[in-house]
Amino acid sequence: MAADSYEDIAVDKGDVIPALEVPPQELYHAKSFWTKWIFCQDAKVIGIQYSITAIAIGLVALVLSWLMRLQLGFPELFPFLGAAEYYQFVTMHGMIMVIYLLTALFLGGFGNYLIPLMVGARDMVFPYVNMVSFWVYFLAVLVLVASFFVPGGPTGAGWTLYPPQAITSGTPGGDGLGIILMLISLSIFVVGFTMGGLNYVITILQARTRGMTLMRMPLTVWGIFTATVLALFAFPALIVSCIMMTLDNLLGTSFFMPAIVEFGEQTEYSGGSPILFQHLFWFFGHPEVYIVALPAFGIVSDLISVHARKNIFGYRMMVWAIVIIGGLSFVVWAHHMYVAGMNPWFGYFFATTTLIIAVPTAIKVYNWVITLWRGNIKLTIPMLFALGFIVTFVNGGITGLFLGNVIVDVPLSDTYFVVAHFHMVMGIAPVLVVFGAIYHWFPLITGRLLHEGMGRFHFWVTFLGSYAIYFPMHYLGFVGVPRRYFEMYDSEFMAVSTNYLNQFITVVALIVGFTQILFLYNIITSSKFGKKADKNPWKACSLEWRTPEVPPTHGNFGKELPVVHRWAYDYSVPGATDDFIPQDIPASQVPNAEVEKT
């Protein structure tokens, strides 16, 4: 095990300075207010722009969730809220949360801000394209918002946009502009994302500073990197299905449209396949889950390690797990279609691949909790969110084993069990990581700390609240309560008590929702009046905290780029005086530190 044992990868022996592989990059310098703050080419500013836009549109999705919950808990409360509106809310809520909030925030927001800083680059490799990427995303959001105001309103086809119903008149927005704007907005989003995504990937591959080998990158970068690669492969399936559906809708082609009778009228369509759309959609849609999850995996690994003052356990295994999960995520898509009417023989294949994914995923969970073992755990707010993430993620992950196992999925699919499962695993869990990450990097971005008391309150209400919303919801699914139901009426199979459960969930959802307003208040006031933070308040090893100025300025690293001598996780190294050794510290500066052989 000499050549590839862990310490050869992790730490330079002696003061070697690795050769420069790619010549340094010319930096763009903005001259006016417009190029500095609006059409800005600095990845940090672009990251903030992405984040603010994503959170703003995310708030719309949050408000929609309140209205839906009110309808589900107290159907009599808003007589003006009808079935059509409900379905429009469901659709827009789901689509915004998944695409316009989480994807944009993790990749566009965190990716832009953190990648150059963490790999020791001055900026993304294509700053101009990066700037355009944000504005294209912004345009996609505007088109999406516009669909709320067109006659007939936004589409109510469900976020999965399944044809035929997505483009027929029995669906809200189906025969008007609603669905068209949705398809256009998604296509624009994919275009914008591709510009940004190529940037993230090439920056990580080409612009790492000296000594920053791939196996020394923080897991945050690994997570964002792999997620971006997935997205670059997955989004094409989305954009082609959007275009094909637009053609079906506007020009009367029949890619996805078989012959149908629409409310007694024969139509011109013939020969298309609705199931083809589902394959295309989920070929994108399943990797999409990991596009959201992998950055969260990466970030949470770093949060746990920093705040437990201990190296992440099994770093190499963690990297491989991310990569393997990413690869496997392209061969499991049809587990969303077990009861969609595809050939039942596919069930064997997709159930097997899906359950195999559980293995690398479980390894990640084990490694997170083993990292805590014999750590020196600081229960800071980011750490609390990381712990909350593990609980929710494990919970959501094991219900994935139910739904992935084809026969178990049969009774549960399209019930509230599914709603609970995906909210736990790709809604709440990643959102908890987003919060943890914001508390963690806020001092880097603003130089100030978020208010501690408000933060802890925010954590406990959000974590316990969302657990209380979604854990019991699984049991509604066992009872058989279907998802996407505007109203249940009296149904014999449901005990009356399920209504009380629905009311409870609604009340808690409102409380959790309003607590997010407090969080926004905290962000806004603390960025102006918060307590001044030290330069590296959490004593982290990775490069983003090693800039000469905090918050980092244009170009990130001043005159000289840092040279990396070790991996990102040298916490509590025996013999060293401090309990952390930043990545750019050579062995000669920490003479007593000894790296244990493994």
Next chain:
Amino acid sequence: MFVALLLVLVTLGSVAFHFWSPWWWTEVASNWGNIDGTIVLTFWVTGAVFVAVCLFMAYCVWKFQYDPNRKAEYKPENTKLEWILTIFTAVGVGALLAPGLIVWNKYVTVPEDVVDIEVMGQQWYWNYRLPGEDGILGLTDLRNITDDNPFGINLDDPNGLDDILIQADDLHVLIDQPIKVNLRSIDVLHDFYIPQFRAKMDMVPGVVTYYWFTPIRTGNFDILCMEYCGTGHYAMRGRVLVDELSDYEEWLSEQMTFEEMIASNGKTDLIKLALNKKGE
């Protein structure tokens, strides 16, 4: 201390909720009780992992709280432990998958002695078709659908004439009789689901999907549409009544065949057409 305690409470609270909350699945009314079996198995296996991980985490949080005079352990890897955990997980996953696939195999293998029936979905109600005396469902084509021929039955196919057409909410089935439901939609996706039967499958315009089940107890069961199908999705309800033989036959005798239906509409030329094809 406080944090660890709450983590323990969340974990144990989940377990307590699982065992003591009143919400659990309905009593099964079909032969698919072994699907429930696979769910229970999954609960035990995954539940154990959930509790173990969460309690371990709570223990660490309690035991290894920050102390400036202490240093965390420095142990980047432990290949042996990582392999043990990997194998342990793989075995657990295999233990879930194998029985799951066996039951799935049953689900997709239709036995010989089933009776074919058809359920046809359209926005936003159900129609049913029984094969009639010949035991064969006549062929259909969506293009044939008119007011007089709501199922689009092929007049070229004589097997269709005696098909029994039910354009009402209620479908009656005979207890202990294995049934293959052929699922058809004429407009958008739907899904035919009865919670107590456990089985479900989407209906897709352009193809006929199916599943099979055997009702094992009498009673009235709600039909729910389980695939979003437009504004009326939530209202697309129906009922299956599982009958003993005498009740079933009484109900059946009240239903109309396709032939009777055309006749009652005064469209006897259609019948002639069909009978001509039959060579009579």
